[in-house]
Amino acid sequence: MATRTDDIVAIEPLAPAAVRTLLDPPEPPCLSLYMPTHRRVPETAVDLPAYTHLVEALELSLSAARSRGDIERLLRPLRMLAADRAFWRHTRDGLAVLAAAGRARVFLLQRPVQPLAMVAARFHTLPLVRAVTALDRCDVLALTSRSARVYAARIWHDARGAAAERLDPVPLVAAPGRPPAEELVRDDAVTAEVVEAHRVKHGTGPAGRGDTAFVHGGCGSKREDVDRDTEIFLRRVDEVVADQVSRRTHLPLVLVCQGRLAATFRGLAHNPLLVDAPVDVDPHLLAPDDLAAAVVPVFARARDARIAREIRGFEQARDRGLATGDLAAAARAAVAGQVATLLVEADRAAFGRFDRDSGAIESGGGAGAGPSRSGDRPAAGDEDLFDAIAATVLAKGGAVLSVARHALPTESGMAAIYRYG
Numbered sequence: 389m390a391t392r393t394d395d396i397v398a399i400e401p402l403a404p405a406a407v408r409t410l411l412d413p414p415e416p417p418c419l420s421l422y423m424p425t426h427r428r429v430p431e432t433a434v435d436l437p438a439y440t441h442l443v444e445a446l447e448l449s450l451s452a453a454r455s456r457g458d459i460e461r462l463l464r465p466l467r468m469l470a471a472d473r474a475f476w477r478h479t480r481d482g483l484a485v486l487a488a489a490g491r492a493r494v495f496l497l498q499r500p501v502q503p504l505a506m507v508a509a510r511f512h513t514l515p516l517v518r519a520v521t522a523l524d525r526c527d528v529l530a531l532t533s534r535s536a537r538v539y540a541a542r543i544w545h546d547a548r549g550a551a552a553e554r555l556d557p558v559p560l561v562a563a564p565g566r567p568p569a570e571e572l573v574r575d576d577a578v579t580a581e582v583v584e585a586h587r588v589k590h591g592t593g594p595a596g597r598g599d600t601a602f603v604h605g606g607c608g609s610k611r612e613d614v615d616r617d618t619e620i621f622l623r624r625v626d627e628v629v630a631d632q633v634s635r636r637t638h639l640p641l642v643l644v645c646q647g648r649l650a651a652t653f654r655g656l657a658h659n660p661l662l663v664d665a666p667v668d669v670d671p672h673l674l675a676p677d678d679l680a681a682a683v684v685p686v687f688a689r690a691r692d693a694r695i696a697r698e699i700r701g702f703e704q705a706r707d708r709g710l711a712t713g714d715l716a717a718a719a720r721a722a723v724a725g726q727v728a729t730l731l732v733e734a735d736r737a738a739f740g741r742f743d744r745d746s747g748a749i750e751s752g753g754g755a756g757a758g759p760s761r762s763g764d765r766p767a768a769g770d771e772d773l774f775d776a777i778a779a780t781v782l783a784k785g786g787a788v789l790s791v792a793r794h795a796l797p798t799e800s801g802m803a804a805i806y807r808y809g
Contacts, residue, residue, distance in 0.1 A: 396465045399475070399494045401542065404782055407520050410486055410493070411783040413510040417454075419446050419462065419487040420512035424500035425479035436476050438503065439483070443470065445505035465492035482519075486511045498544040498551065514775040519544075521732055521778055521790040526663075526687050527633050528555055529625075530671035530679065531645040531653060533618050536560075536572040536625045537671070538633055541642070541680060543687055545734070545790060550688045552680035560628055577624035578617040618649075619656065626657045634661045640690055642683050644671045663690050695791055698729060702803050711805045713798030715773065716749055722777050723747035725784040726806050732774055733801035734790045742776040749773055774802065 400406055421442050426432045443466050450459045465487050469475060482497030488511075499522070501515045528539040539555035559568035562576035634641055641659060643650055643666040650666040667682050674682060705711035712718055715738065721727050723744060740752040751773075778788045781804075797803060 396490070397468055397472075397492050397494060399496070402495045402497065402516065402520055402523060403525070404520050404788070406493075406495075407513060407516050407779075408782050408785075410511050410513050410516065411779060414488040416509045417450065417462065417488070417507050418509065418511045419466070419485075419492075420504065420506045420508070421446065421466070421483075421485040421487075422501045422504040422512075422515050423483050424503070425481060425483045425496075427480060432476065432479060435479055435483075436470065440470060442503060442505040443467070446507060449505070449507040461490045462487065464490055469494060484516055486513075498542075513779060514772060517775050517779040517782065517788075518772075520782070521788045522734065524687070524691055525637075526640045526642050526683070526690075527558070527629075527637055527661075528642050528644060528679070528683055529629055531622075531625065531643060531649065532670065532672060533621070533649055534574045536629070537570060538629055539679075540637075541683055541687070543684060543691075545688075545691070550684050550691075552684050552687075555676055555680050555683075558633060560632055562628070572625055572628060574617065574621045577621045618652070622649075622653045622656050626653070626659060630659045634659055640687065642667065642686050642690075644669060644674075644679065644682065646670050663687070665689065695731075695789065695795060698731060698789065698805070699791075699795065699797050699803075701729075702731065702805050703797060705805050710808065711803065713800050713803050715777075715800045715802055718802050718804040719749045719773070719777050719780075720747035721804055721806060722780040722784065722786075725786075727781045727784070727786045727804045728807040729805040730778060730781045730786060730788045731791045731796060731803040731805075732778055732788060733793050733796050736774060736793070736801040738773045738801070739771065740773050742771065742773055744776075744780065777802070 421439075423435075423438055423442060425435045443463065446466070447459060447463060450462060454462070466485060469485065469492065480496045481499050482501040484495040484497060484501065486493050486495075495516065497519055499519060501519075504512065504515075506512050522545050524543045524545065526541050526543065528541050530537045530539065538558040538560060540558055541552055541555050543550055543552045557570045559570055560572055561568050562572055566576075629641065639661065640663050641661045642663050643653065645653060645666055645668075647666075647668045650668065654662070654666070663686060665686050667686050669682060671679060702711050706713070712721065718727065718730070719742060722730070723746065738751070741750040743749070781788055786807075791803075793801075
């Protein structure tokens with residue numbers, strides 16, 4: 389579903405930067421609503437009633453200390469979302485709505501979350517933190533000899549494996565003065581203004597319309613002419629994608645292209661973010677959902693290589709006292725803003741108490757009951773320490789990466805690499 393932003397409700401893609409902005413307490417009270425949703429009818433029929441029930445729980449909690457006018461102001465964005473029928477036809481597996489001061493931010497999630505309605509002095513962000521640690525993003529270049537499209541891909545990783553959302557098109561500007569378009573075509577780069585020695589102007593075009601035509605002349609074969617035009621086009625694609633996409637996102641670029649053309653493009657490209665292995669298929673043969681699925685294995689291999697690099701970096705840093713696998717030490721370093729990268733075991737939890745001022749942790753007796761449906765504190769005193777430490781690292785500008793248990797080089801379920809200097 390396309391991102392929608394207005395003054396009242398903003399539907400946003402989940403990203404670490406978005407979660408960081410939610411970690412700073414806004415004007416209280418802060419309303420947090422989470423629920424599982426469905427992708428297909430008839431299952432989607434239960435989503436809106438469930439959402440309405442959670443909004444009623446928020447209203448009940450607010451009624452203890454707020455006037456009716458204040459309550460309606462706070463709940464207005466949630467009611468607007470309830471009335472948006474198009475939105476409820478395009479839900480995914482989970483929904484998060486965070487609202488304060490009469491505005492709401494909405495996130496569609498690829499994994500279910502437990503139902504929750506909570507009023508507190510700050511947003512309840514731990515489910516989003518858990519989700520964002522399992523999220524990766526990349527750019528996808530779907531390329532043929534005559535067209536190029538770029539998509540933004542979001543890929544989720546958990547114990548069940550990796551899955552990609554439907555890809556979102558990224559508009560490109562073919563040349564200065566042109567409007568953005570979803571596709572670069574060969575004529576954008578190979579035009580009548582590109583005159584080479586093997587081309588000769590001839591005639592006024594078909595049917596006397598004044599079009600300038602070219603005929604093949606004197607140097608080389610017509611096949612060479614096609615190859616040169618293709619090379620011009622591929623160079624232009626590389627320039628446009630690097631300038632308008634990769635330099636902005638700094639994300640891996642996955643190439644979807646048939647083998648021979650892929651080899652030619654890779655030989656011409658100067659984009660350092662281009663992933664080594666392409667998806668060897670004609671992108672025109674794939675529907676958007678199939679294209680997203682085809683990207684996952686290639687990107688998963690690139691992600692595995694990144695994790696391997698991070699683990700090697702952790703082991704080297706630990707030998708120099710610049711990393712730790714101890715949960716308590718990682719918690720203190722997180723609060724001090726000393727963690728550059730945090731590797732967290734996927735789906736692992738450790739419940740206890742976390743002091744966000746000192747970084748001190750205290751282990752709990754078991755799984756916490758989680759936040760109450762309404763009120764300003766958890767139903768039980770414990771919280772998931774993994775999520776709490778990860779949220780602190782994100783808030784301090786660090787990176788968090790979810791890692792499979794067998795790959796993590798510690799027994800604690802967490803590995804923290806400190807900032808140098």
